Amino acid sequence: MAWAAENAADLPPVRPGQTLPLGEHVGPSEKADLLLRDVLGERQYLRMKTMGYLDLPSQRHAGRTYRLDVSGNLSYRDAGESGFNTSLCVQPQDDVPRDDQVAMRYLLVTADEERLLQVANPITFGLLSLVRALYHDFSQHHSRVASLALSLGIVGFFLAALVAEIWAVTYLLGQHPLAAIALIVVLVIPAFIGGFLVAAGVAEGLRGFFSLLRRVRGLAVSYRA
């Protein structure tokens, strides 16, 4: 054992490989694989290696299922949703092997979901989700009000650019061609992003609609049963 209890007051920083019962020849990825096996348990470990993922029920949100894949990607599906549309981005502050990241996310989902949801950035292809992701990023460094204002301001700018571009093409081009062309050129990139945001909003709306439809049908079936 590298640490002496009598020198505990001068506890040194934990250094990689300080105590290695497995032997120095075991590399980081092999050690991470062994730890992952311990954390998941034999049955789930084999399932993850053969299926490529684990589906884990939420402890806090009824009907929510998390999917953790062998590469460490984490996403979830809420009740009524057909796919795992929301990715949860959570990273370790320190560099650790990939399998340690998988084990870390597994522990967060199964034993510390509250903290996971506080820290992780949820990402979905949808307008509200993008606003939420922006807000989440800004809120790491700014107040809630400032974060909300910045998030809405950015999204609003791109949507306004799209509206201005459409206006320049459909109206201004006929009246003042030079001004219209200048405006179209200046706003082409922000307008494109605005178009992307509108598409994200439509996708989110459709997803919500079909999700609601599935829930209503599910309720109807269970009522008849």
Add this chain to the structure above:
Amino acid sequence: MGTIRWMSAEGDTQVQWSETDTASLDRAQMMIDRAFAEGRGVFRLDSEGVGQRLRTFDPTAREIVVIPQIKGG
């Protein structure tokens, strides 16, 4: 006998303690205190695939996993 498994870039660092050995118990206690002070997540592994978040050191644990601090991606 319990084992702390502290995740790091080189794979996990393992430190063991015994409930009957005060010195090893103190070492483990300090290591876990350090983990809490650094904002790391500390989990006790119970049975197969079942973990529990710890808020204080549990000398009866079989295995404790210390994960890095986390941040949103």
